[in-house]
Amino acid sequence: MTTASTAIPVTGESAYDVIVGRGLLATLHDRIPLTAAKALIVHAPTLGAVAESLREALAGRVEVLLAEVPDAEAAKRVEVAAFCWQVMGQTDFTRTDVVIGLGGGATTDLAGFVAATWLRGVPLIQVPTTVLGMVDAAVGGKTGINTAEGKNLVGAFYAPRVVLADLDLLGTLPQNEILAGFAEVAKCGFIADPVILDLLEADVTVATDPSSEVFRELVERAIAVKARVVSEDFTEQGQREILNYGHTLGHAIEHAERYRWRHGAAIAIGMVYVAELAHLAGSLSAEAVDRHRRILASLTLPTGYPLGRWKTLLATMQRDKKARAGMLRFIVLDDIARPRVLNGTDESMLFAAYQEVGE
Structure with a gap:
C-alpha cells in the first residue's frame, strides 16, 4: 500500500526526482518509459524473490530480463558488467529499453555503469534497497566498477530517470x-x-x-x-x-x-x-x-x-x-x-x- 511520498529534485541538465516513501515498488509500472519493450533488472542474490515479483508485475508492460549479480563489491567487476552486456546483446536490448538497478550501493553502481555503456546510454531507473543506496550510491549519477588498483577507478557520470527509495524495502535489513x-x-x-x-x-x-x-x-x-x-x-x-x-x-x-x-x-x-x-x-x-x-x-x-x-x-x-x-x-x-x-x-x-x- 502506498503512502504519501516526498519528491526530492535533482536539477540541472539531466534532472530527475528521488522519490522517498512506502509502497513505491507498486508504482514502478508507471515509471517505465513508454518506448521500452524490455527491462533488465540487475539484482543482488538476496533480492531474487523481489525481482521475480517485479517480473510478474511488469509482465503486461515489458519483457523483463533478470540478471543476478554477486553481492556487495564483488558485483563491481568488469566480468560482471560483461555478463550483463551479454544478456543485453543476446536479447536485442535497444537504446529505448530500460535498465533497473535493484539492490544496495554496489548493485546500483554496477547497473548504472551497464546502462551508461550499453549503446552509449540507455534509460536507467534506480531502486536502492539499503540505507547506503538510498542516501548516497543511487543518488547523483555516479556509476562505476573497481579494478585491482583501486575502487571506482572506472566509471561514468550517468543520471537515472528516477530513483525510488521505498522505505518498506528496509524492513528486513540487518x-x-x-x-x-x-x-x-x-x-x-x-x-x-x-x-x-x-x-x-x-x-x-x-x-x-x-x-x-x-x-x-x-x-x-x-x-x-x-x-x-x-x-x-x-x-x-x-x-x-x-x-x-x-x-x-x-x-x-x-x-x-x-x-x-x-x-x-x-x-x-x-x-x-x-x-x-x-x-x-x-x-x-x-x-x-x-x-x-x-x-x-x-x-x-x-x-x-x-x-x-x-x-x-x-x-x-x-x-x-x-x-x-x-x-x-x-x-x-x-x-x-x-x-x-x-x-x-x-x-x-x-x-x-x-x-x-x-x-
Missing part, C-alpha cells in the same frame, strides 16, 4: 547494515546539515529505526544534501568533492580489506582521520573532532585502524581519483558544515593524523 549506511547520513550532517547530527545525538535508537518518522526525516535530509550538491556540480568539477568527506582514506581501507568491510565502516574511520587532520592543520576544534568520534561510535562504527598499515594505505590513496599530479587532496572541515579542500599537505602531517586513529 541492523548492522542499517548502521553502516548511517555513516553516509552522518557525513551529510558533518558537511552540510547539522540538524542531522542533532537528531542522531538526541536518540540514536529511534533515529536508526526504519519504522520511525525520525528515520525518514534523516534519509530525506541526507538525500537533500546530496541532491543540492549534485545539482550544482554533476561531474565533480568543484563543490561535489565535498561529498567525498572521509572517502580518500575510507576507500584505501576498503581496498586493503579486499572489500570485505562494509563501506560505512571504512568511511567512518576516514571521517575521523580527516577531522584529526583538520585539527592538526589548525582549522577544526578538538570538540568537533570528539563529536565525530561520539556520533560514529553511537552507530557502533569503528573509529580506528591498525597503525602498521599506513604505508599500504598511503600508496593506495596516491592512486585515488581525487589526487592531482600525484598530490593528495582531502576534504576537511573548518567547522561543522564548513567543508573545504586541503591539498599539498606534508606527508609527516598526514602520518601524524593517522597516528590519532591508529590502533
Whole structure:
C-alpha cells in the first residue's frame, strides 16, 4: 500500500526526482518509459524473490530480463558488467529499453555503469534497497566498477530517470547494515546539515529505526544534501568533492580489506582521520573532532585502524581519483558544515593524523 511520498529534485541538465516513501515498488509500472519493450533488472542474490515479483508485475508492460549479480563489491567487476552486456546483446536490448538497478550501493553502481555503456546510454531507473543506496550510491549519477588498483577507478557520470527509495524495502535489513549506511547520513550532517547530527545525538535508537518518522526525516535530509550538491556540480568539477568527506582514506581501507568491510565502516574511520587532520592543520576544534568520534561510535562504527598499515594505505590513496599530479587532496572541515579542500599537505602531517586513529 502506498503512502504519501516526498519528491526530492535533482536539477540541472539531466534532472530527475528521488522519490522517498512506502509502497513505491507498486508504482514502478508507471515509471517505465513508454518506448521500452524490455527491462533488465540487475539484482543482488538476496533480492531474487523481489525481482521475480517485479517480473510478474511488469509482465503486461515489458519483457523483463533478470540478471543476478554477486553481492556487495564483488558485483563491481568488469566480468560482471560483461555478463550483463551479454544478456543485453543476446536479447536485442535497444537504446529505448530500460535498465533497473535493484539492490544496495554496489548493485546500483554496477547497473548504472551497464546502462551508461550499453549503446552509449540507455534509460536507467534506480531502486536502492539499503540505507547506503538510498542516501548516497543511487543518488547523483555516479556509476562505476573497481579494478585491482583501486575502487571506482572506472566509471561514468550517468543520471537515472528516477530513483525510488521505498522505505518498506528496509524492513528486513540487518541492523548492522542499517548502521553502516548511517555513516553516509552522518557525513551529510558533518558537511552540510547539522540538524542531522542533532537528531542522531538526541536518540540514536529511534533515529536508526526504519519504522520511525525520525528515520525518514534523516534519509530525506541526507538525500537533500546530496541532491543540492549534485545539482550544482554533476561531474565533480568543484563543490561535489565535498561529498567525498572521509572517502580518500575510507576507500584505501576498503581496498586493503579486499572489500570485505562494509563501506560505512571504512568511511567512518576516514571521517575521523580527516577531522584529526583538520585539527592538526589548525582549522577544526578538538570538540568537533570528539563529536565525530561520539556520533560514529553511537552507530557502533569503528573509529580506528591498525597503525602498521599506513604505508599500504598511503600508496593506495596516491592512486585515488581525487589526487592531482600525484598530490593528495582531502576534504576537511573548518567547522561543522564548513567543508573545504586541503591539498599539498606534508606527508609527516598526514602520518601524524593517522597516528590519532591508529590502533
